[in-house]
Amino acid sequence: MQHIKLNKSDEIMTELAEHNTDISKELAQGFVDSLYYQVKLTEKCCKMLAKQLEEKLEMEITLDELTALGTINLHNGQIHQRDLAQMLLKDRANTGRMLNVLESKDLIEKKEQTKNKRQANIITVTPKGHETLNRLTSVIKPMFDDVQRKMTIEEIGYIKNGLKKLRQIMKDTLEIHI
Amino acid sequence: MQHIKLNKSDEIMTELAEHNTDISKELAQGFVDSLYYQVKLTEKCCKMLAKQLEEKLEMEITLDELTALGTINLHNGQIHQRDLAQMLLKDRANTGRMLNVLESKDLIEKKEQTKNKRQANIITVTPKGHETLNRLTSVIKPMFDDVQRKMTIEEIGYIKNGLKKLRQIMKDTLEIHI
């Protein structure tokens, strides 16, 4: 079993493109070094970290489900499934499936109500849901703090705002139907 | 069909947590506003953009496959499958499958060679692979430039370096076996 060097790509970025010069150094570098690639790699790391966190802390729900629960809580009783799907950038099908999981664990309730004179499942967090959200969030927060302690507030802000802006820009080019 | 407002979550982040105060505003905000969530959402946007790009440009390979091809090209003839898997943060199985696709299209070659006195599939880019890499990269570059034109060089740099640093930090906590 071999442990990975996460910066393996980064290292070699410095000793670049001497071999095949038919693609210019700048072009090749810009490619592997593109935002697309960087975001993708980082997301994979986050995914792995989340999984290990879930096991280590023996969480009863996924970190993604917890994020969904937190998002619901911010708009408690004011959103239905499709709203949530749009926020999570998930399709309606999987959003529904995830909500079924949360409902089966008594963390949320789907109340059939009319939103804009149209029948829809308004979602609310149950008391048990609040308890779980509070508890798990409190447990996880130190982990996030631990990561963030190694970066300055400015750096974190730059990344967050940068990513938001990037999404905003992509939105203009993008056609999203959820 | 309803078009999405990508900033839907962001909007409501400002009118936060009045409803359920058992979870503190800071905690709730820090959760939905966490780097984990930001990265995840951004990656989904990138994924959608990539898919639409692939269709629009009628690319013969996926953007991910193109990225892999570019990465291989940077270390042409010097890496084997596992090296590539570590760079792409993919498991060996899927890396092998992706390489099979690229090989079936004559874009790369798997040469069985000994690396560190151990038998392994050394990967090289074929002439057709170089041609494809050059052509597709040239076609895609304007698209990336289009996005990057709406951000400053500094912003892009901050994000890239920030994400790299974030990965570096996560690496310390993370146990990765590829």
Next chain:
DNA sequence: TTTTATGTGTTGCATTTGCAACATTATTAT
């Protein structure tokens, strides 16, 4: 009213992806 279009959630299917197990080979230990 009848028809057409739109919004909502659900089901089934195909693709992707990670994980565990395996065969093979080489290195290391006993």
Next chain:
DNA sequence: ATAATAATGTTGCAAATGCAACACATAAAA
């Protein structure tokens, strides 16, 4: 010399995910 350990790539399987199609209900149009 033999056994144990480790590295490489492959296969099969299960979970996650997106997409298309559907059923149902409402709104708009004819």
